[in-house]
Amino acid sequence: MAVYAFQCVEHGPVDVRFPIGTAPPTSSCPRCGAAMRRLFSPPALRLSSRALVAAIERDERSRTDPEVVTAIPARAGRPARATHPAQQRLPRP
Template sequence: MSMPLYEYRCAECGPFDVSVSMSEVRPVTACPVCTAESPRAVTAPRLGRGPTAAMRILESTARTASEPAVVSGAVPGRPRTPPRPVTTDPRHRMLPRP
């Protein structure tokens, strides 16, 4: 099970992420670079970033909207269109072809 990421902002070093459980998150933490106290930033939730099967399906579905797969055959379940009828009348061979 993955832990949520929380963003903190150091006044000198800038933003950094901390991964802790929801019960252990604090409003202020030490910066990993300069050890100054850094307040927690209010950011948008980071949803949809997980290795679960449901997330992989959602990501592949979203990806097909912008990158459709190449179709190499007929649609499954639909009958193929019948070919044009072939004539056996020899006079038809003398007609001009398109």
């Protein structure tokens, strides 16, 4: 479902949901029933975080130019030992 903007003479702009591509040029106002004309506006775009945009771009780039790994990555160090005695008795992975 997509949200389309319509203009009512009495109530101003009203958002109405229709399946994508099926919005008519006119619709009736949900409050007063008067005919409303459809407003054309740019799509609602949200800005994403830089980390998300970088991940999406890296994913798209890997389709045609994948990164080749020549060696196994170094193993991460063990986490620091727990200092509380109760935590030291917990099983370790």
